[in-house]
Amino acid sequence: MRSTRGRLLGAWCAGLLLAGVSVVVGCRIADTDAVTPVPQLLAFLPWLTVPAGAAVALSLLARRPAGVIWGTVVLGLLAWFVEPYGTGEQPDGPxxxxxxxxxxxxxxxxxxxxxxxxxxxxxxxxxxxxxxxxxxxxxxxxxxxxxxxxxxxxxxxxxxxxxxxxxxxxxxxxxxxxxxxxxxxxxxxxxxxxxxxxxxxxxxxxxxxxxxxxxxxxxxxxxxxxxxxxxxxxxxxxxxxxxxxxxxxxxxxxxxxxxxxxxxxxxxxxxxxxxxxxxxxxxxxxxxxxxxxxxxxxxxxxxxxxxxxxxxxxxxxxxxxxxxxxxxxxxxxxxxxxxxxxxxxxxxxxxxxxxxx
The missing domain is CATH 3.60.10.10 (Endonuclease/exonuclease/phosphatase)
Structure with missing residues (x-):
C-alpha cells in the first residue's frame, strides 16, 4: 500500500513539474513571452532541465512510461534551445x-x-x-x-x-x-x-x-x-x-x-x-x-x-x-x-x- 501511494505521489509531482516546464517551453516554441511568470522563467530556460530531469526520475520510480516519454521530449526541446541563437559569422573585409x-x-x-x-x-x-x-x-x-x-x-x-x-x-x-x-x-x-x-x-x-x-x-x-x-x-x-x-x-x-x-x-x-x-x-x-x-x-x-x-x-x-x-x-x-x-x-x-x- 505504501509503495503504491509513493508511486502515485511521485507521478503527481512529476506531472506538476512537467506541466510547468512545458508551458514555458511551449511559449519558447511559439516565440512569445506571454505573461508572468513566463518571462521571468524564460530568463533561466537552460536551468529548467533540472526540474524536467527530476520529473523523469520520479516517473521512472513511479513506473509511469508516459511521464518518462513526456519528460524526455521536454528535455530534448530544452537541449535544442540551449544552442546559441543567431549567427556566429564574422565579417572578413578590410x-x-x-x-x-x-x-x-x-x-x-x-x-x-x-x-x-x-x-x-x-x-x-x-x-x-x-x-x-x-x-x-x-x-x-x-x-x-x-x-x-x-x-x-x-x-x-x-x-x-x-x-x-x-x-x-x-x-x-x-x-x-x-x-x-x-x-x-x-x-x-x-x-x-x-x-x-x-x-x-x-x-x-x-x-x-x-x-x-x-x-x-x-x-x-x-x-x-x-x-x-x-x-x-x-x-x-x-x-x-x-x-x-x-x-x-x-x-x-x-x-x-x-x-x-x-x-x-x-x-x-x-x-x-x-x-x-x-x-x-x-x-x-x-x-x-x-x-x-x-x-x-x-x-x-x-x-x-x-x-x-x-x-x-x-x-x-x-x-x-x-x-x-x-x-x-x-x-x-x-x-x-x-x-x-x-x-x-x-x-x-x-x-x-x-x-x-
Missing part, C-alpha cells in the same frame, strides 16, 4: 578600426568605486554605464574625465541615470525614450561614424511586463532604423536570447558580440551566483560591420551585474562620413557640460518622466 567596449550596470551607483579601477585597467575606448546617478556621474567625470573627454549622459536618481564615456569625439543624438535613461551619440572613430546607443529597458517585473515589452520594442525599432550603418547597442537589456522580444532586436540584423566571441551562455546576472548560476542579460549588440573577440564578464563589488568587456573590429562597408547629417538629424536634447568638469565636449540630457507600469 579592417578600418579596432575598439574595446565595456558595459556595466553599477546598480544605483553603488559599484562606481569598483568600476573606476576596472576601466583604468581594461582601458576600453567606449564605456556604457547604466544606473549611474548623480554621485556616480560626478565621480566618473572627475576620475575618468581626462581619459574620456567626451560623454553623453541622462541625469537622474537611482536607476534612471546613465552615461556613455568615449575617447572619440561624440555628436549627441536623441537616444531612445524610456522610463530609465538611454542616451545615444555618434562617435567619430578615426573618421568613421559609429552610432552608439545605451540600452536599459525596464525589467520584466510581474506588473511591468507590458512596459518591458514596449521599451524593448523601441530598441528594436531603433535598431531597424540604424542597423544598416556601423552601430553598437550596449547595456543591460533585462532580457536573454530566450526572450522573444530580445530575439526581435537581433532580428533586425544586429548580432550579439558575446555570441560571436563564443560566450553566449556566460551569465551576467545575478553576479552573486555567476558563473555557476545565472543568465546573460547584459549585451553588446553590433551591426554586421563588426567582428568581435575576447568577450569577458568581470565581477564588480557593489552590483548584481557582471561587467562585459569585448574587443570589436570595424570592417569596411558602406560607411557614412563622421558627424551629423545636414539639418542636424538626431542632434538630441543635449546641453554642454559645465566647464572644468573634466569632460570637454560632453552633453547631458534630462531623463524622461517615468512611465506608469
Amino acid at each position: 579592417v578600418l578600426a579596432r575598439l574595446r567596449v565595456l558595459t556595466s550596470n553599477v546598480e544605483f551607483g553603488w559599484a562606481t568605486d569598483a568600476l573606476i579601477p576596472v576601466v583604468r585597467r581594461e582601458r576600453p575606448d567606449i564605456v556604457f554605464v547604466q544606473e549611474c546617478e548623480y554621485t556616480c556621474q560626478a565621480a566618473v567625470a572627475k576620475e575618468l574625465g581626462a581619459a574620456y573627454p567626451h560623454r553623453q549622459a541622462v541625469e537622474g536618481d537611482g536607476s534612471v541615470g546613465s552615461v556613455v564615456l568615449s575617447r572619440f569625439p561624440l555628436t549627441a543624438t536623441a537616444g531612445v525614450p524610456g522610463s530609465m535613461g538611454m542616451p545615444g551619440a555618434v562617435a567619430d572613430v578615426g573618421g568613421h561614424a559609429v552610432r552608439l546607443q545605451l540600452a536599459h529597458p525596464r525589467p520584466p517585473l510581474p506588473r511591468q511586463v507590458s512596459l518591458w515589452k514596449r521599451e524593448l520594442g523601441r530598441l528594436r525599432d531603433f535598431a531597424a532604423r540604424h542597423g544598416n550603418a556601423p552601430l553598437v547597442l550596449a547595456g543591460d537589456f533585462n532580457a536573454s536570447q530566450d526572450h522573444a522580444v530580445f530575439r526581435r532586436v537581433l532580428g533586425t540584423g544586429l548580432r550579439d558580440a558575446a555570441r560571436l566571441a563564443g560566450e553566449d551562455r556566460e551569465p551576467s546576472w545575478p553576479s552573486r551566483t555567476a558563473p555557476a548560476f545565472g543568465t546573460q542579460i547584459d549585451h553588446v549588440l553590433v551591426s554586421r560591420d563588426f567582428s568581435a573577440a575576447g568577450a569577458r564578464f568581470l565581477h564588480l563589488a557593489g552590483t548584481d551585474h557582471r561587467a562585459l568587456v569585448v574587443d570589436l573590429t570595424l570592417h569596411r562597408g558602406r560607411q557614412p562620413r563622421a558627424g551629423p547629417r545636414p539639418g542636424g538629424e538626431d542632434r538630441g536634447r543635449g546641453r554642454s557640460a559645465p566647464g572644468g568638469s573634466g569632460a570637454q565636449g560632453a552633453s547631458l540630457t534630462r531623463a524622461d518622466p517615468k512611465e506608469a507600469p
